[in-house]
Amino acid sequence: DTEVTQTPKHLVMGMTNKKSLKCEQHMGHRAMYWYKQKAKKPPELMFVYSYEKLSINESVPSRFSPECPNSSLLNLHLHALQPEDSALYLCASSQDSGEVGGYTFGSGTRLTVV
Amino acid sequence: RKEVEQDPGPFNVPEGATVAFNCTYSNSASQSFFWYRQDCRKEPKLLMSVYSSGNEDGRFTAQLNRASQYISLLIRDSKLSDSATYLCVPRSGANNLFFGTGTRLTVIP
Numbered sequence A: 001d002t003e004v005t006q007t008p009k010h011l012v013m014g015m016t017n018k019k020s021l022k023c024e025q026h027m028g029h030r031a032m033y034w035y036k037q038k039a040k041k042p043p044e045l046m047f048v049y050s051y052e053k054l055s056i057n058e059s060v061p062s063r064f065s066p067e068c069p070n071s072s073l074l075n076l077h078l079h080a081l082q083p084e085d086s087a088l089y090l091c092a093s094s095q096d097s098g099e100v101g102g103y104t105f106g107s108g109t110r111l112t113v114v
Numbered sequence B: 001r002k003e004v005e006q007d008p009g010p011f012n013v014p015e016g017a018t019v020a021f022n023c024t025y026s027n028s029a030s031q032s033f034f035w036y037r038q039d040c041r042k043e044p045k046l047l048m049s050v051y052s053s054g055n056e057d058g059r060f061t062a063q064l065n066r067a068s069q070y071i072s073l074l075i076r077d078s079k080l081s082d083s084a085t086y087l088c089v090p091r092s093g094a095n096n097l098f099f100g101t102g103t104r105l106t107v108i109p
Helices: none
Strands: A004-007 A010-013 A018-025 A031-037 A044-050 A053-057 A064-070 A073-079 A087-094 A109-113 B004-006 B011-014 B019-025 B032-038 B045-050 B054-057 B060-065 B070-075 B084-091 B103-108
Touching: A004 A087, A010 A018, A018 A031, A018 A087, A031 A073, A044 A064, A044 A073, A053 A064, A073 A087, B004 B084, B011 B019, B019 B084, B019 B103, B032 B060, B032 B070, B045 B054, B045 B060, B045 B070, B070 B084
Parallel strands: A010 A109, B011 B103
Antiparallel strands: A004 A018, A018 A073, A031 A044, A031 A087, A044 A053, A064 A073, A087 A109, B004 B019, B019 B070, B032 B045, B032 B084, B054 B060, B060 B070, B084 B103
């Protein structure tokens, strides 16, 4: 299994809703990431988990809350989002926290906040 | 100076042409480098990894110049299916990839 699986593929939510994005990989990768990508822009790093511990939070607002229940799963809990949070949310994983190796990306969740 | 700079293009080339993209990076400590391609509304997919001076895979060649801090990607015999955005990605630090803004390529029949 060489994939990163993200669910749901599409999500529409209101500003008062609570929802969660899910990401799963079974490649034995020990680092997992959340990226946010707006149209015609490159992906921007949000969070990094290394060995199930949060290692980087790129000053992301608290309405985004990551969770890593185990080495294969990564969640992103969403609450009280704003319309400007509408974007493609990408999960990625890599073998470890070393310098070698690229990331494998999931196909993303396209989020629309109304 | 931005972490990673790429010419956004667009590059419009005919089928069969050779096209090259350059990318400059600011962090001299970067050890590994990647080219990703991203199709419209899809996730980035790893195209090539570069750990030494360069790498070649079929029609694709990546060259790294550490002294000048730039990486290039050469595509020979362009196909229609090569149309995509190409993202230059130095790996700076243990847990972070910095994405360039990407170069948009359109291969024209």
